[in-house]
Amino acid sequence: MKLTILGCYSATPRTNTNPTSQVLDIRNNLFLIDCGEGTQVQLRKHKIKFSRIKHIFISHLHGDHYFGLVGLISTFRLLTRETDLHIYGPKGLKEVITLQMKLADSWTNYKLIFHELNSKESELIYEDDSVEVHTIPLDHRVYTNGFLFKEKEGERRLKIGDVEDANIDVAYYNKLKQGHDVVNREGVLIDNYKVTFDPHPPKSYAFCSDTAYKEAIVPIIKNVDVLYHESTFIDKHKDLAPKTKHSTAKEAATIAKKAEVGTLILGHYSTRYDDLEAFKTEAQEVFDSVELAEDGKLFEF
């Protein structure tokens, strides 16, 4: 998985910081997660091909998480997109987007498919050959979901020298990748495990923004490889966290620890802070493996 942070600040877009948006690349399928104002410019800046985005996930209907969506939809239209676009987000999203299209008398040529969410329980909302996406119900001022991306196990990988030594016809390579034993050119049955490696272990990524500290998500995100958890505040402003239904860096780290995740990425910083180091330092008091999201940063895992 490759995760590109397009924006990781809360509240308002500024000259050098962007509101929330990120692109997750899973085996060359791009999933756009949240879409604050300016997301399409960030996509251009980071040379991410618009046409490769087929699924967009919106966590909640605060502006810093979706005000860039209607413009992106409209730009797809101007770029004469033909591919379907699936949008997952809270109930109300379809109404607000279609109202804007109606007022502009500008309808998309491509199919726009809304999957509106209103369940309070985690649910499977998307599935294909390589990935499942589940919601992570969060605790915020309006209805909000995080999203859990769980890669499925991939194919077995050929030990290419051994396969050749075993004199197996190329026509059988796909069967090998699927785990079958096959017969070689001399009619000998070859054990699969002798000529293949195990598949890469499937990865998982959980995106949690925005939310107050919520332990109930721990079982849902248990053992994920990477958790992005909002940390709007550092300890100095911890009194603001419950009021605004946001988390501190330490709270994010506590969730990461309880869920035994691989790495925690912090983000959704309040724009009051000029320096982000305190977020990392405070989180590391609770949990070791902490990274700071930054606009434009790429994480590979």
Add this chain to the structure above:
Amino acid sequence: MKLTILGCYSATPRTNTNPTSQVLDIRNNLFLIDCGEGTQVQLRKHKIKFSRIKHIFISHLHGDHYFGLVGLISTFRLLTRETDLHIYGPKGLKEVITLQMKLADSWTNYKLIFHELNSKESELIYEDDSVEVHTIPLDHRVYTNGFLFKEKEGERRLKIGDVEDANIDVAYYNKLKQGHDVVNREGVLIDNYKVTFDPHPPKSYAFCSDTAYKEAIVPIIKNVDVLYHESTFIDKHKDLAPKTKHSTAKEAATIAKKAEVGTLILGHYSTRYDDLEAFKTEAQEVFDSVELAEDGKLFEF
């Protein structure tokens, strides 16, 4: 008047170009005209104080002219604005903005006053001590208005040396500025014209974007000092202009010539052109005084 171009390109925001938005400064009152995505970042970049904007004029409900508005309104809220904000624009604007505030459960603390427009005739929509704003009904794919800003005549200006020589008490200076004759310290009546200059001639600015070629606007914008008129296309693509209800540079210049304006500013360029010089060259075949709008450019008149 000081006009700052925040964005002057059509269609989609890109890394280095912005959709339509401009700020007109008339005697220190700021009027924001159109508000494409990214306008608030452009305001920050050009160090224009958000709090000084009290009136926003939206020409029409295509995204490249107003998708930045809801974010700006929301940023005003986060900056704890208290001053009223007046928004002038087509019917429908209030519904789409309030729907987004409702979905976010985030209402402004300041008063948001919508003045929805639906007249097909030019009308006076705003007036204060120093300026009148009239609509300019345009011809576009959806209901669209340009805006005419007409400064009112200012105060007479003191010839400060002469006023002192005439031995006039400072208490009378305001009366002089208002055009009255006054009595000096020795009881002599002083003619106003001897100690004052005429006021600066009032200026006028017309903003016309987007529109097909429409001669009916000529009487409304007759003799304005500065006309901003859209020129989406150059001659090479003139067949696209009537289809899309836009204008070419030459058509903009023809309007400028017929209206006998002082200066024509071109803008709303299609993003297909890398070089803008052809816009100027073609317009100047018809009308002499032509300027090119560019993002960030300041015009003073």
